[in-house]
Structure formats: C-alpha cells, structure tokens
Amino acid sequence: MPQSDDDHLVDLAARLEHEDPRFARSLTTGRPTRPREYRRTGAWWVLIAGLVMLVTGIAAPDGLLIAAGLVTSGIGVQLLDPYRRPDEGDSGGAPGG
Numbered sequence: 001m002p003q004s005d006d007d008h009l010v011d012l013a014a015r016l017e018h019e020d021p022r023f024a025r026s027l028t029t030g031r032p033t034r035p036r037e038y039r040r041t042g043a044w045w046v047l048i049a050g051l052v053m054l055v056t057g058i059a060a061p062d063g064l065l066i067a068a069g070l071v072t073s074g075i076g077v078q079l080l081d082p083y084r085r086p087d088e089g090d091s092g093g094a095p096g097g
Contacts, residue, residue: 040080047076 026033054069
C-alpha cells in the first residue's frame, strides 16, 4: 500500500528540519531566511581575506604571502560556486562512483 500524501509531507518536513534547522524554524515564524545553499557570507569573507593577502604580498614583495593569497582566493571562489553539490567528491575521485 503506498504512503499517503501526509506521510510524504511529514517525511519532507523532518528531512528539512534535519538538513537546515534555521531555515525550517524561519518558515514556522512566517519570515523565511535563505536556505543554507544560498548563504554565501562566509565565502565572501574568505575571498576578501585572500585578495587582501594577495595585494599585500604584491605590495611588499613576499612570495609566501602571494601564494597564500592565491590559494585563499581560490578557496573563496570555489565556495561561491552556485552549482556545487554537497555530496560531490565523496567517492574519492574514483570514476563511476
């Protein structure tokens, strides 16, 4: 016997509460916040810090600071990628799963 629609909705609500409790709580108050995958504040701070390190390394010729700035900026840009999936890369890079 197939599950009723109510059971599906209860399962969906429980999964949403587990994955993003802040978003689920905001829905109950009537003032929804952005879901977790659209919150990018931390990524912007990482990118800004990387760019500051890069510019500082260029201004005061310091190769280590330039390299650290490039790496940090790359991490920030990767965090801003809107198409990344949380389960990507779990297979350890092995083709086919």
